[in-house]
Amino acid sequence: MIETEVAPALVPNFDDVTTGRKLAIICSKGNLDMAYPGLVLANAALGEGVETLMFFTFWGFDIITKSRMNDLKFTPLGNTATHMPQGIGGIPGITAVATAKMKKDIAAVGVPEVPEFLDQIVASGGHLWACRMSADMMHLERADLHEAVEGIISASDFIEMTDGAQLLFI
Amino acid sequence: MPITTVGDRQIHVDDEGFLTEYSEWDDELAKLLAAQIDIQLSAEHWKAIHFLRDDFKAQGQTPTLRRVTVVGGVPTKDLFQLFPGKPAKKMAYIAGLPKPQGCV
Numbered sequence: 001m002i003e004t005e006v007a008p009a010l011v012p013n014f015d016d017v018t019t020g021r022k023l024a025i026i027c028s029k030g031n032l033d034m035a036y037p038g039l040v041l042a043n044a045a046l047g048e049g050v051e052t053l054m055f056f057t058f059w060g061f062d063i064i065t066k067s068r069m070n071d072l073k074f075t076p077l078g079n080t081a082t083h084m085p086q087g088i089g090g091i092p093g094i095t096a097v098a099t100a101k102m103k104k105d106i107a108a109v110g111v112p113e114v115p116e117f118l119d120q121i122v123a124s125g126g127h128l129w130a131c132r133m134s135a136d137m138m139h140l141e142r143a144d145l146h147e148a149v150e151g152i153i154s155a156s157d158f159i160e161m162t163d164g165a166q167l168l169f170i
Numbered sequence: 171m172p173i174t175t176v177g178d179r180q181i182h183v184d185d186e187g188f189l190t191e192y193s194e195w196d197d198e199l200a201k202l203l204a205a206q207i208d209i210q211l212s213a214e215h216w217k218a219i220h221f222l223r224d225d226f227k228a229q230g231q232t233p234t235l236r237r238v239t240v241v242g243g244v245p246t247k248d249l250f251q252l253f254p255g256k257p258a259k260k261m262a263y264i265a266g267l268p269k270p271q272g273c274v
Contacts, residue, residue, distance in 0.1 A: 010174040010187040011206045012263055014256050040273055047235055049255035110236065111274045120236065123246035 022051045022165035030062030032072040038170045046124035055158045057131035074102045122148040177202040195266030222265035234272040
């Protein structure tokens with residue numbers, strides 16, 4: 001009797017998502033260029049099947065505050081990576097010019113504006129949480145925040161709910 | 171490039187198993203590939219898969235999840251239900267395309 005062995009088909013391994021990997025991202029900055037890294041990484045993690053929770057605190061609150069989220073800004077001031085003379089950053093109007101340029105560049109690579117990006121993250125299964133202390137300091141309430149924010153919670157609550165998670169502080 | 175056998179078909183794939191020859195793909199192969207990762211293709215799945223095929227042909231690269239939603243018209247939420255876990259890569263696999271390169 002002849003036995004023939006059929007080699008199994010070469011199939012990509014999509015199963016490493018079931019390991020219960022969890023990612024916590026703390027967003028503490030409200031500059032346009034500091035808002036995107038957290039959003040992009042959250043979106044990427046969700047696309048890889050990683051449970052993702054975001055916590056917005058201090059200046060990061062601007063990312064989820066309705067009156068501010070469309071109007072985050074970028075300044076070259078103090079940022080040597082722009083490779084421009086630092087004096088230019090202080091000229092009135094430069095922040096607006098630099099912001100418009102960066103927004104245009106972000107749109108050109110198909111990346112959405114902040115509010116729409118938050119919607120996409122939530123549609124992908126991500127969780128958004130707001131910091132209690134920041135809300136109190138800035139006199140903001142739930143109604144002032146993006147609809148998809150699940151609630152305003154204390155830092156301890158966030159630490160508790162991200163037990164075992166990998167953590168990014170931005 | 172490795173050659174692998176899926177069902178009764180011999181296909182060219184990369185080291186991970188993604189099809190490398192655009193022309194070796196057809197709807198029948200898609201069903202076989204989907205079965206390899208436990209997905210039964212419904213009309214909703216086909217809408218996304220065919221968008222990927224057409225968009226790749228037009229753009230020369232595999233669309234990201236966002237593009238499938240914004241241009242292809244399949245809501246992100248649905249994509250996560252249709253292709254659970256890693257929707258962008260699973261769609262690309264079934265559509266016989268390389269993994270998407272874009273970040274968003």
